[in-house]
Amino acid sequence: LAEKLQDTFKKLKNKGKLTEKDVAEAMREVRLALLEADVNFKVVKDFINKVKERAVGIEVLESLTPGQQVIKIVNEELTELMGTSQSKINFSSKPPTIIMLVGLQGAGKTTTTGKLAGMLKKQGKRPLLIACDIYRPAAIKQLQVVGEKVGVPVFTMGDKQSPVDISKAGIDHGMSHGNDVILIDTAGRLHVDEELMDELKDIKNDVKPHEILLVVDSMTGQDAVNVAEHFNEKLGIDGVILTKLDGDTRGGAALSVRAVTNKPIKFTGLGEKLDDLEPFYPDRMASRILGMGDMLSLIEKAQANFDAKKAKELENKIKTQQFTFDDFLDQLEQVQKMGSLSQILEMIPGMGGKQLKGMDVDEKELVYVKAIIQSMTKNERHDPSIINGSRRKRIASGSGTSVQQVNKLLKQFEQTRKMMKQFADMAKPGKKGGKFK
Ligand code: GDP
Numbered sequence: 253l254a255e256k257l258q259d260t261f262k263k264l265k266n267k268g269k270l271t272e273k274d275v276a277e278a279m280r281e282v283r284l285a286l287l288e289a290d291v292n293f294k295v296v297k298d299f300i301n302k303v304k305e306r307a308v309g310i311e312v313l314e315s316l317t318p319g320q321q322v323i324k325i326v327n328e329e330l331t332e333l334m335g336t337s338q339s340k341i342n343f344s345s346k347p348p349t350i351i352m353l354v355g356l357q358g359a360g361k362t363t364t365t366g367k368l369a370g371m372l373k374k375q376g377k378r379p380l381l382i383a384c385d386i387y388r389p390a391a392i393k394q395l396q397v398v399g400e401k402v403g404v405p406v407f408t409m410g411d412k413q414s415p416v417d418i419s420k421a422g423i424d425h426g427m428s429h430g431n432d433v434i435l436i437d438t439a440g441r442l443h444v445d446e447e448l449m450d451e452l453k454d455i456k457n458d459v460k461p462h463e464i465l466l467v468v469d470s471m472t473g474q475d476a477v478n479v480a481e482h483f484n485e486k487l488g489i490d491g492v493i494l495t496k497l498d499g500d501t502r503g504g505a506a507l508s509v510r511a512v513t514n515k516p517i518k519f520t521g522l523g524e525k526l527d528d529l530e531p532f533y534p535d536r537m538a539s540r541i542l543g544m545g546d547m548l549s550l551i552e553k554a555q556a557n558f559d560a561k562k563a564k565e566l567e568n569k570i571k572t573q574q575f576t577f578d579d580f581l582d583q584l585e586q587v588q589k590m591g592s593l594s595q596i597l598e599m600i601p602g603m604g605g606k607q608l609k610g611m612d613v614d615e616k617e618l619v620y621v622k623a624i625i626q627s628m629t630k631n632e633r634h635d636p637s638i639i640n641g642s643r644r645k646r647i648a649s650g651s652g653t654s655v656q657q658v659n660k661l662l663k664q665f666e667q668t669r670k671m672m673k674q675f676a677d678m679a680k681p682g683k684k685g686g687k688f689k
């Protein structure tokens with residue numbers, strides 16, 4: 253989906269002015285892309301109409317091109333579609349909070365129960381898990397293993413008692429053991445059926461959970477949406493957890509579930525490991541679907557923080573190769589004002605989400621870089637070529653770093669300066685391929 257939409261917007265990006273025809277054409281493609289991504293038909297229709305209504309005749313913001321303006325609207329409407337703000341768990345004012353996880357077989361209930369318990373534990377809660385899947389062989393064992401991994405106790409009574417009795421006994425156990433959140437892992441079926449619903453209703457009526465969270469597999473696309481609709485009608489749900497988003501490239505379920513059920517997506521599962529659970533952020537999901545990272549918020553942040561006059565000065569310095577360590581320091585501070593480095597990287601298209609995991613952006617590195625520059629004299633900052641061996645030693649000890657670190661920075665700075673000069677040259681009028689103004 254992301255790729256499709258990007259193509260569409262690329263066409264728009266180069267236009268100077270946005271006509272009604274442009275909007276209509278772009279929307280036709282957006283519509284196709286959404287349908288292909290298995291987004292519910294009615295949801296698509298409403299969505300397109302909304303965007304069209306907003307896009308045609310709109311005053312283009314000074315800071316954006318018309319193409320960007322349409323992207324912005326699509327982005328905002330996608331966010332709206334998935335619920336504007338992130339939904340949290342409603343904790344009961346009188347603990348324990350009882351959460352029931354329901355869904356079809358294989359959706360990821362048991363895994364998610366463990367993930368959620370681990371997350372809550374990290375937030376200082378004292379969760380207890382109750383094993384109520386008495387049908388699937390080894391389901392109880394599976395929950396025990398998961399519980400052990402996240403260090404959360406699991407209450408079981410084998411498979412001879414009814415799920416209602418197990419739940420009630422489990423809650424009593426939790427209350428007498430000081431557990432403030434109780435998560436009930438229930439059984440699923442391959443398809444929605446009456447028997448399953450009756451069993452879940454029985455638990456609901458007896459236990460009166462504060463939250464019923466439906467776990468759905470996002471890879472099943474439109475089916476996930478139908479399942480959500482059914483569960484919501486028959487049982488009533490408070491929210492949805494979308495699992496396996498790591499394998500879902502189309503994003504159709506994420507887009508439709510909220511619109512169809514009017515229930516928020518609260519969390520997303522992003523892998524099989526027990527820490528692969530994240531709160532659901534509609535705005536981030538919209539951006540990811542648009543395939544541009546949080547490009548817009550990056551633009552917005554940059555505009556808010558970057559002083560235009562300074563930018564002009566900087567540009568001149570780069571062109572005349574007078575870019576100094578003082579400017580470099582300025583730049584660093586600008587970047588830091590925009591957020592942490594890892595946050596910024598996450599906002600860059602292609603760098604978002606998964607690819608960043610495991611890649612540790614070393615914020616400390618920046619602290620050292622600043623310390624090194626601050627240990628330079630004014631002259632050194634303006635003309636790094638005078639920084640000889642003894643100066644390097646002095647700077648290193650002054651900044652609490654090593655000579656190697658100083659050397660590394662000097663080298664990087666030189667390369668940056670060269671690169672910037674090249675860009676600046678490329679942008680000179682008359683030269684081909686110049687994109688930098
Ligand atoms: P249940 O039948 O609903 O309890 O589902 P399980 O918790 O047993 O999960 C079914 C399968 O889905 C298991 O192999 C899980 O490891 C896998 N699974 C669950 N959540 C995710 C997820 O977010 N991403 C991926 N890739 N796999 C998941």
Ligand code: MG
Binds near residue numbers: 361362363391438
């Ligand atoms: Mg299970």
